[in-house]
Amino acid sequence: MSTSADAILSARGLTKEFFGFKAVNNVDLDVREGTIHALIGPNGAGKTTVFNLLTKFLTPTEGRIVFRGKDITGVKPADVARLGLVRSFQISAVFPHLTVLDNVRVALQRKAHLGTQFWRSNRLLDRLNDEAHDLIEAVGLAAFAAHDAAELPYGRKRALEIATTLALDPPVLLFDEPMAGMGVEDIGRISDLIRRIAKGRTVVMVEHNLNVVSDLCDRVTVLARGEILAEGDYEEVSSNARVREAYMGSEDG
Amino acid sequence: MSSLTDTGAAQVESRERQKAHARQRSLARIGLIIAVIAVAGLIAAPFFVYPVFIMTVLCFALFATAFNLLLGYAGLLSFGHAAFFGGAAYFTAHAVKVWGWEPLLAILLGAVGAGLMGLVVGFVAIRRQGIYFAMVTLALSQMIYFIFLQAPFTHGEDGIQGVPRGDLLGLVDLNRPLNIYYFVLLIFLVGFYAVWRIVHSPYGHVLQAIRENENRAISLGYRVERYKLGAFVMSATIAGLAGSTKAIVLQIATLTDVAWQMSGEVVLMTLLGGMGTIFGPAVGAALVVTMQNYFATSDVPVTVIVGVIFVLCVLLFRRGIVGEAIRFLKR
Numbered sequence: 001m002s003t004s005a006d007a008i009l010s011a012r013g014l015t016k017e018f019f020g021f022k023a024v025n026n027v028d029l030d031v032r033e034g035t036i037h038a039l040i041g042p043n044g045a046g047k048t049t050v051f052n053l054l055t056k057f058l059t060p061t062e063g064r065i066v067f068r069g070k071d072i073t074g075v076k077p078a079d080v081a082r083l084g085l086v087r088s089f090q091i092s093a094v095f096p097h098l099t100v101l102d103n104v105r106v107a108l109q110r111k112a113h114l115g116t117q118f119w120r121s122n123r124l125l126d127r128l129n130d131e132a133h134d135l136i137e138a139v140g141l142a143a144f145a146a147h148d149a150a151e152l153p154y155g156r157k158r159a160l161e162i163a164t165t166l167a168l169d170p171p172v173l174l175f176d177e178p179m180a181g182m183g184v185e186d187i188g189r190i191s192d193l194i195r196r197i198a199k200g201r202t203v204v205m206v207e208h209n210l211n212v213v214s215d216l217c218d219r220v221t222v223l224a225r226g227e228i229l230a231e232g233d234y235e236e237v238s239s240n241a242r243v244r245e246a247y248m249g250s251e252d253g
Numbered sequence: 254m255s256s257l258t259d260t261g262a263a264q265v266e267s268r269e270r271q272k273a274h275a276r277q278r279s280l281a282r283i284g285l286i287i288a289v290i291a292v293a294g295l296i297a298a299p300f301f302v303y304p305v306f307i308m309t310v311l312c313f314a315l316f317a318t319a320f321n322l323l324l325g326y327a328g329l330l331s332f333g334h335a336a337f338f339g340g341a342a343y344f345t346a347h348a349v350k351v352w353g354w355e356p357l358l359a360i361l362l363g364a365v366g367a368g369l370m371g372l373v374v375g376f377v378a379i380r381r382q383g384i385y386f387a388m389v390t391l392a393l394s395q396m397i398y399f400i401f402l403q404a405p406f407t408h409g410e411d412g413i414q415g416v417p418r419g420d421l422l423g424l425v426d427l428n429r430p431l432n433i434y435y436f437v438l439l440i441f442l443v444g445f446y447a448v449w450r451i452v453h454s455p456y457g458h459v460l461q462a463i464r465e466n467e468n469r470a471i472s473l474g475y476r477v478e479r480y481k482l483g484a485f486v487m488s489a490t491i492a493g494l495a496g497s498t499k500a501i502v503l504q505i506a507t508l509t510d511v512a513w514q515m516s517g518e519v520v521l522m523t524l525l526g527g528m529g530t531i532f533g534p535a536v537g538a539a540l541v542v543t544m545q546n547y548f549a550t551s552d553v554p555v556t557v558i559v560g561v562i563f564v565l566c567v568l569l570f571r572r573g574i575v576g577e578a579i580r581f582l583k584r
Contacts, residue, residue, distance in 0.1 A: 057471075078477065079476070087472050089468065089469065089472070093469040094469070095462045095465035095466050095469065096466070097465055098462065105458070106458065106470070109455060109459065110459075114455040115455060117455045118450070118451045118455075118483070119450060119454065120454055122454055122455055122457065125455055164469075
């Protein structure tokens with residue numbers, strides 16, 4: 001198989017069948033290092049399935065996935081994360097009954113190899129506090145450090161999720177609809193945050209909000225019915241006739 | 254990091270940091286005070302209460318505490334923990350009675366045996382989640398029950414009776430009530446401390462994250478199956494420690510201890526006292542054993558009473574006795 005040389009993450013012939021139904025069909029994808037790459041498409045296009053396949057939360061029926069030159073098609077999801085491909089979820093993924101501080105510390109703990117010590121005091125984790133507080137401040141949650149994550153409003157949960165993800169300092173971040181269900185204010189804040197953290201990293205995101213996509217993303221892949229319809233920068237993709245037909249439907253503008 | 258530069262905001266931050274730690278510390282201090290009072294009470298108890306009764310409570314309290322490590326802190330509902338409790342009792346009883354082992358060594362054998370059973374059961378069960386996990390543990394524990402029913406060394410329906418208490422390390426005569434009492438209290442405290450240590454360790458922190466959101470823990474790079482299996486084995490081992498000790502205390506190992514009803518009873522004790530709290534399961538166990546003891550001689554069927562209390566608990570105070578108390582203190 002041949003992958004583009006400057007791609008940090010590639011998929012070839014990616015296919016996922018559920019009981020004969022092809023949710024994802026023969027998808028080729030190259031994510032270039034250092035870009036923000038969007039996956040867009042109408043509901044049911046298979047965006048989230050592609051996400052789950054890339055991070056191995058689902059096993060592809062066919063196809064291969066290469067990350068930094070390494071075939072990760074047979075790698076387990078936790079090990080994919082350890083390689084530096086860290087994802088978020090469509091429904092905000094926090095640890096609800098841990099404090100904001102502890103949410104971030106869980107992630108830092110893994111990186112610091114402090115996960116398995118069952119015979120030592122958890123005061124050992126206090127050495128992670130400064131780093132954790134820095135991350136919490138970076139996403140604007142400093143005033144909430146002592147609160148349970150469950151108490152946070154939705155937009156702030158997403159911010160916490162991003163702080164937790166950043167704690168792993170991953171070269172590649174995958175965000176599944178980071179703006180879903182957010183108000184205008186939150187969208188602005190999370191957009192800024194993503195732009196800020198994308199420096200020196202690669203970001204892949206599924207996103208419905210086209211303003212956000214045009215604003216943030218360097219490259220856009222359009223999926224429809226599990227297949228790639230078009231790929232390019234936002235201008236190219238949005239002027240593509242097939243995309244307009246499939247994605248924007250009745251819209252004429 | 255650069256967004257908050259004015260001093261006012263910075264002060265709010267540092268105050269929040271301190272508040273977070275202060276809150277944790279004050280709750281921890283209350284826990285410590287309660288623990289000291291409880292230990293003092295237990296040291297004095299045999300002079301006021303029938304020692305065998307307290308020892309039975311201690312064994313079940315340790316059993317429930319071990320079970321809670323799994324349910325309360327890893328979010329795994331095992332419906333087969335009797336296999337470890339009762340299995341360990343058989344191992345210890347056999348080692349003491351037939352092989353003539355020293356009691357402490359026999360108890361450790363029981364605990365290790367239960368841990369190994371836990372490794373096998375856990376290895377199969379952690380592949381499934383939720384109710385399927387519970388069903389797999391139930392099915393496997395029923396298989397273990399059947400093995401103990403059929404194996405010659407358990408003497409089937411009769412059980413292993415008349416288990417000698419022996420001399421601890423060949424020095425201390427465990428037939429004397431106070432000697433065995435303090436021996437059992439020591440085992441209980443060691444087991445209880447072990448669970449407390451595990452819960453409040455870096456590993457325990459990860460376990461709670463897995464309980465809260467397993468997929469997120471995976472996406473952060475945790476190999477959650479290993480963590481769950483570890484918790485399962487630790488829980489089974491300490492449940493075994495409790496069962497082994499009970500075999501020495503009551504001098505008997507029977508099918509009652511490995512039967513599925515026992516697995517249900519420990520769920521009940523844990524929920525009644527408060528799952529996911531350190532002291533809750535022990536309180537629940539004390540309550541259930543006391544009721545069983547108290548109503549055993551009356552005409553009222555004890556299962557009905559326990560059942561009614563359990564229903565009330567689920568309806569009125571779902572966090573359990575200790576869980577509700579903690580909530581009250583936090584306010």
